[in-house]
Amino acid sequence: MEFAWTEEQQAYRTRVKGALDELLPDDWDSHYAPQGYGSADQINFSREFCPKLAERGLLVRHWPAEWGGESADPWEQFILAEEMKWRGEPRGPQYMNVNWLGPVLMKYGTPEQQEEHLGRIRRGEVIWCQGYSEPGAGTDLAALQTRAERKGNGYVVNGQKIWTSYSRLADFCFLLARTGQGRKDISIFLVPMDTPGIEVKPFPGLVSDGHLNEVFFTDVEVPGSARVGEEGKAWDIITYALSFERVGIPRYHVGRKLLDKAIAQLAREGRGDDPVIKARVGRIVAKFEAARLLTYVVVDQRAKGAGPSVDANISRITASEACTDLTNFLIEYVPDCLTTGDPVLREFHRGNIAATIAAGTYELQLNLIARGALDLPRGN
Amino acid sequence: MDMELTGEQRLLVEAVEALGSRWQAMPPGHERDYAHYEANLQGALAEGGFLRAGLDMGMLEAALVAIEVSRLPVVTSVGASALVAAVLTGDVPDGPLAIVGGDWRKAQRMLPVATHALALHGERALLLDLAGVAVAPVASVYAYPYGRFAAEPDWSAATDIGDAATLRQWARVAIACEAAGAAESAVAVTVAHVKERFAFGRAIGSYQAVQHRLAQCHQIARAMRFLALHAAWSGEATAADIAATYAQDHVNKLAFDLHQFSGGMGVTCEYQLHFFSYRLRALQGELGGADGAASGVYDRLWGAAA
Numbered sequence: 312m313e314f315a316w317t318e319e320q321q322a323y324r325t326r327v328k329g330a331l332d333e334l335l336p337d338d339w340d341s342h343y344a345p346q347g348y349g350s351a352d353q354i355n356f357s358r359e360f361c362p363k364l365a366e367r368g369l370l371v372r373h374w375p376a377e378w379g380g381e382s383a384d385p386w387e388q389f390i391l392a393e394e395m396k397w398r399g400e401p402r403g404p405q406y407m408n409v410n411w412l413g414p415v416l417m418k419y420g421t422p423e424q425q426e427e428h429l430g431r432i433r434r435g436e437v438i439w440c441q442g443y444s445e446p447g448a449g450t451d452l453a454a455l456q457t458r459a460e461r462k463g464n465g466y467v468v469n470g471q472k473i474w475t476s477y478s479r480l481a482d483f484c485f486l487l488a489r490t491g492q493g494r495k496d497i498s499i500f501l502v503p504m505d506t507p508g509i510e511v512k513p514f515p516g517l518v519s520d521g522h523l524n525e526v527f528f529t530d531v532e533v534p535g536s537a538r539v540g541e542e543g544k545a546w547d548i549i550t551y552a553l554s555f556e557r558v559g560i561p562r563y564h565v566g567r568k569l570l571d572k573a574i575a576q577l578a579r580e581g582r583g584d585d586p587v588i589k590a591r592v593g594r595i596v597a598k599f600e601a602a603r604l605l606t607y608v609v610v611d612q613r614a615k616g617a618g619p620s621v622d623a624n625i626s627r628i629t630a631s632e633a634c635t636d637l638t639n640f641l642i643e644y645v646p647d648c649l650t651t652g653d654p655v656l657r658e659f660h661r662g663n664i665a666a667t668i669a670a671g672t673y674e675l676q677l678n679l680i681a682r683g684a685l686d687l688p689r690g691n
Numbered sequence: 692m693d694m695e696l697t698g699e700q701r702l703l704v705e706a707v708e709a710l711g712s713r714w715q716a717m718p719p720g721h722e723r724d725y726a727h728y729e730a731n732l733q734g735a736l737a738e739g740g741f742l743r744a745g746l747d748m749g750m751l752e753a754a755l756v757a758i759e760v761s762r763l764p765v766v767t768s769v770g771a772s773a774l775v776a777a778v779l780t781g782d783v784p785d786g787p788l789a790i791v792g793g794d795w796r797k798a799q800r801m802l803p804v805a806t807h808a809l810a811l812h813g814e815r816a817l818l819l820d821l822a823g824v825a826v827a828p829v830a831s832v833y834a835y836p837y838g839r840f841a842a843e844p845d846w847s848a849a850t851d852i853g854d855a856a857t858l859r860q861w862a863r864v865a866i867a868c869e870a871a872g873a874a875e876s877a878v879a880v881t882v883a884h885v886k887e888r889f890a891f892g893r894a895i896g897s898y899q900a901v902q903h904r905l906a907q908c909h910q911i912a913r914a915m916r917f918l919a920l921h922a923a924w925s926g927e928a929t930a931a932d933i934a935a936t937y938a939q940d941h942v943n944k945l946a947f948d949l950h951q952f953s954g955g956m957g958v959t960c961e962y963q964l965h966f967f968s969y970r971l972r973a974l975q976g977e978l979g980g981a982d983g984a985a986s987g988v989y990d991r992l993w994g995a996a997a
Contacts, residue, residue, distance in 0.1 A: 313697075593984065594940050600937075685896075688897040
């Protein structure tokens with residue numbers, strides 16, 4: 312066990328920070344970052360930013376060399392993710408391309424799919440959305456109703472997705488659709504979003520802009536070549552993808568930055584020495600640090616080639632509790648964060664309203680810990 | 692960054708585990724005690740050189756020893772010895788130690804069995820030889836022995852071993868380590884119970900309402916462990932405050948849930964939970980508790996801004 316970063320890792324972090332300083336515009340912190348990475352401005356910015364990151368060899372360094380990466384240690388992926396998160400995730404939705412979508416296609420995609428998509432992702436020029444959740448299927452993903460019916464060599468898709476982040480501006484959808492009668496007869500399709508019959512309707516909500524969309528599929532024709540893996544065998548692929556997603560966002564890394572902002576404001580208001588605030592803030596810092604270390608446990612396992620473990624679920628709930636405590640603190644002690652106050656604090660609050668729901672609810676994580684770590688018996 | 696134990700660290704932990712296996716259950720005659728200081732284990736740890744792990748290997752290794760020993764139902768002064776004394780005295784007395792502070796008239800943890808006290812005395816840290824110092828045992832349901840000085844000790848006879856801040860820092864690391872070990876065992880005792888205890892025709896551990904809270908308790912114990920290890924490794928006061936904050940802040944949750952799911956058995960002395968849960972309770976309020984440690988975090992990180 313060794314908590315120190317190696318010299319190489321420290322140098323890499325410095326390199327990433329330097330690239331961010333050079334590549335982000337002067338109004339990044341004031342204009343782009345407060346809007347959140349699902350906003351139209353950030354999504355469009357990511358189309359300029361990610362290719363530049365790619366040119367510097369910083370977008371997919373953790374990918375295997377055969378796919379254009381440098382087979383870099385997964386620790387580098389997390390160092391990069393931490394620094395991106397610290398600055399407000401200028402990769403926009405493309406963080407998920409490089410974190411899990413690319414690796415899923417490397418493992419399960421056909422050579423044609425790999426040829427078509429991995430290059431675009433590697434060059435930072437494509438936006439994807441996830442067609443997972445539906446009005447009647449969120450955490451219970453196997454309940455989804457969108458159907459892909461066989462028609463010749465292809466499929467015809469009908470159904471509806473919801474909460475589909477980034478879909479307004481996405482180029483492709485990683486779509487789950489039912490292809491059989493069994494509960495888990497689900498297949499995955501890679502669908503261009505400009506395919507006739509796809510309609511995206513944004514709707515307002517509490518969470519950050521760009522995340523709440525409905526996507527309607529009406530007689531959408533999809534070629535058989537767009538299916539990933541065998542028909543009706545999506546479950547292993549989904550599990551593989553989710554194992555990346557659950558620790559993919561280093562939420563713990565922004566806690567200190569946001570507290571810096573909140574405390575600077577409280578100090579200006581003469582409340583910096585309030586013992587109640589001190590006690591509350593110290594606890595939040597402790598939770599964020601717990602989340603950081605428990606996430607590092609998972610990264611370390613990944614770096615050593617271990618498969619998905621329950622530690623990913625443990626790190627996830629630790630991080631989401633820390634974020635929830637911080638959002639609560641902001642509302643109680645810096646309430647103007649949702650009105651006239653710092654827009655970065657507002658964005659953090661709005662971005663984390665669904666932190667315990669998205670990518671597998673908090674309760675689902677607890678179920679998995681109860682089984683995987685404690686071996687508690689199933690109910691009847 | 693490597694979150695797994697090295698081969699050497701693993702051997703160390705396995706050796707402590709093997710040494711402690713004799714005390715996985717309470718020694719005969721002590722099964723229904725509130726607390727039992729185990730002099731033989733303290734002696735074996737000293738004799739085996741485990742309490743000197745911090746001096747011979749590193750403070751992370753000392754923390755691993757402290758956590759592992761704290762998983763046992765019997766008590767030693769492993770945190771004070773392996774962590775606090777190692778840093779402040781550069782040596783580790785063989786006998787058990789007490790960390791004392793605050794009002795000398797109040798009960799102090801480990802005092803009736805300790806040979807020396809590591810004392811917070813104003814801005815200084817003192818090592819006080821307790822030979823000849825009158826100490827009266829204090830009865831308590833806390834799972835450590837408690838005692839108090841019969842009269843104010845002669846502090847002038849004590850040895851100055853450094854500044855109080857350093858003692859406080861490492862005492863917080865010791866609290867975090869002992870809490871982590873106790874928390875792990877408290878969760879394990881309760882998980883075993885809910886698998887065997889049936890209610891309404893089902894093991895109570897099969898109810899989701901129980902599972903979710905135990906999963907949270909497991910997560911807490913795991914976080915306590917890594918924060919404690921990090922605090923020992925880093926040697927930084929902020930990390931020590933963070934580890935103590937997290938540990939002390941989560942004792943209420945652990946004590947409530949684990950006793951709740953242990954039901955009536957959990958409030959008896961026939962069942963092992965109290966050896967761990969009331970050790971956690973004892974640690975919860977030390978050195979200002981979670982509020983004190985959390986304020987320390989804040990002051991170190993934002994004192995200038997405030």
